[in-house]
Amino acid sequence: MxxxxxxxxxxxxxxxxxxxxxxxxxxxxxxxxxxxxxKEEDADSGKALEEVFQAAEKSYTLLKKGERTLTYGFDYSLLRDMQIQTVRTGNNVFSVIGQSEAQHTFTNSFTFDYGVWDNLTFSMRVPFVAKYDTERDINTNSLGDLSLSLRWQPWSSVRGRPVTTLFATLGLPTGESPYDVKVDDGMATGNGYYSLGVGANMSYVVDPVVLFGSLGYTYNLPIRDADQVRGGRLLEEVDPGSSLSMSMGFAYALSYDVSLATSLQMAHNLAPTFKFQDATLEGTEQTSAVMNFSLGLRTSPDRIININAGFGMTEDSPDVLLGFSLPLDIKGLKAE
Structure with missing residues (x-):
């Protein structure tokens, strides 16, 4: 007390x-x-809390005009699932085959943030993905899907009032598409389609806690030239369907150097549509939910390492998530 x-x-x-x-x-x-x-090296609780919040939730961070930051992140996820597919055996007779999967995904990412204005920040995330399926004994590694985003704070921060940030994102299919790899012995490192997303973040400081939440909508552009054989049929087009997302949580400063953050992240994907050469099929809607816990450790006055662990709460979610992130200090990166 x-x-x-x-x-x-x-x-x-x-x-x-x-x-x-x-x-x-x-x-x-x-x-x-x-x-x-x-003194210059001292940290007050308000500043420490804000830095902790920014380290734990990068989507809420806005930089001053001309400021540049580079952040390295490592993430691991485990997804166990049973894939069901139909295979044509002849005379238009289809049989159902179930295949067990245990995908281990390792992602090394670099995120570059640049302050266009004091209330507008541009970000670019470059992921490198490695996957290994222990059930099928296959693996792959390549560049993942790049993402570009803009975060805009339309109103200045006022003490005692929530801070609102609007964002827009563009996903680029730079990774290996699931519609280009072999179905039986291949794994994708990307989604295979362009995506456009918009949304809003809100945060509210109640010292020593920051409450935050977000809502978002993503439109996934259709794939017109899939040309992939699945289950003995030629898949020509795919409409991935749009998705809705939300998150909420809080960051809590235990001290000037240690903090905790907890968040719940949910996403609902509308049913995709698959157009084959001889038929059009509609998939099922999916809902994923992840509970995430993170620990922020201040190792120097201007460096916070964030360590996180989480678990999935639905069948469509990863079973285990682990990761950490830290800022990289590169000479010449910071604005003079």
């Missing part, structure tokens, strides 16, 4: 001009003068 009282006091001292009366009630004049003489 004493620690959080001091943390709240430090936050108020930096955010509000009326500090003298509060200091007089808590400390002597000499102590107050020492507290106000902030």
């Amino acid at each position: 004493r620690f959080w009282g001091y943390a709240r006091l430090a936050f108020v001292l930096l955010a509000v001009a009326q500090t003298q009366q509060v200091l007089a009630e808590q400390t002597s004049v000499d102590d107050a003068r020492e507290a106000l003489t902030k």
